Amino acid sequence: MISDDLLQRGAALLAEAGISDPQREARLLWRNGGETGDFLAMVARRAQRVPMSQILGYRDFYAHRFIVTEAVLDPRPDTETLITCALETAFTRVLDLGTGSGCILLSLLAARVDAQGVGADLSDAALEVAQQNCAALEIGARADFMQSDWFAQISGTFDLIVSNPPYIARSEMEGLQPEVRLYEPRMALTDEADGLSAYRIICGGAPAHLAPGGRLIVEIGPTQANAVAAMIVDTGLIDVQVHQDFDGRDRVVAAQMPN
Ligand SMILES: C[S@@+](CC[C@H](N)C(=O)[O-])C[C@H]1O[C@@H](n2cnc3c(N)ncnc32)[C@H](O)[C@@H]1O
Structure with a gap:
């Protein structure tokens, strides 16, 4: 059992490091640490501003828990907007x-048990984490990961590109x-440029990889809706729509390949 003293000491160290909710974070680290030594070591890392997900080794996202390491982006609640939007339509x-x-x-494949998919990334280290998550969620061969x-x-073509x-x-x-x-x-x-380079490639390449009637759904930064929607219109995709996240900010642009 943790002593109140130790918990308060941890919270004070986190507060000194500029953590905004030190009491809550100290309790979370204690619950996940167990031993006194582990708790203090975790507090020290958090005080260095290491993300909580990298210390705990996971992040809960949408309906599942995902392994998180320094090789991958910490899944954000904002991205659940994209999942909700994608699950409004049929795809296999x-x-x-x-x-x-x-x-x-993996969230999409877990929700659609008859669907299969490809996850691509330039980072081999990220792909290893994705494979581990695939195994942990028992998605099996329905997901294929590749460096690209x-x-x-x-x-080939897809009926959904996200x-x-x-x-x-x-x-x-x-x-x-x-x-x-x-x-x-x-x-x-970052794309090390204006923040829009990846969209130029993804939106430009989508029509060649979408089946007739297929959908493209991309997450965006809140100021990027007009620029990304204009790129998509230029490619000939139709029904271009902007969706907001839980905070009312533009977060997703979706469009459809004509039939
Ligand atoms: C914002 S993160 C998104 C990660 C995950 N999909 C999520 O939503 O949490 C962007 C991902 O794009 C990958 N990436 C960056 N440049 C790339 C490229 N040229 N080709 C493929 N993937 C790339 C990064 O390695 C990173 O995993």
Whole structure:
């Protein structure tokens, strides 16, 4: 059993490090640490601003728990908007570009037991984590993971293409929280340019990889809806729609391949 003293000491260290809810985080670390030594070691890492998900080794996202390491983006609640949007339509073959932990693809396949899909990422280290999550969620051979620079290694067509690409502009990186800026993979965050480069490739390549009537659904940053919607209109996809997240910010753009 943890002593109140130890818990308060942990919370004080977290407060000193600028953590906004130190009491809650200290209790969370204690519940997951068990031993006194583990608790203090975890507090020390959190005080260095290591993300909670990397310390605990997991993040709960949508309906499942995902393994998280420093090789993948910490799955965000905002991304659940994309999942909800995708599950409003029928699909049996899905492509997830920039799959990271696999949280999007595997959430969709877990919800649609007759569907199968491909998760692609440029990062081999991220793909290893996605494979582990695939095994943990018992999705098995319905998910195939492959290294690819966006569409470069992708063949065939899909009735759903989803992506949450790196969309932070290089100029915005300095302003990010230390947890994100120092510990999440840089290639998961920024395109090192204006934040829109990945959309140019993904939107431009989507028509060649969508079956007739298939859907493209991408997550966006809240200021990017007009730019991304315009790119999609240019490709000839139809029914372009912008969806908001739980906080009312533009978060997803969806469109359809004509039949
Ligand atoms: C914002 S993260 C999204 C991760 C995960 N899909 C999620 O929503 O939590 C973007 C992902 O794109 C991958 N990525 C970056 N550049 C890429 C490229 N050129 N081709 C494929 N994937 C890329 C990163 O490695 C990272 O896993």
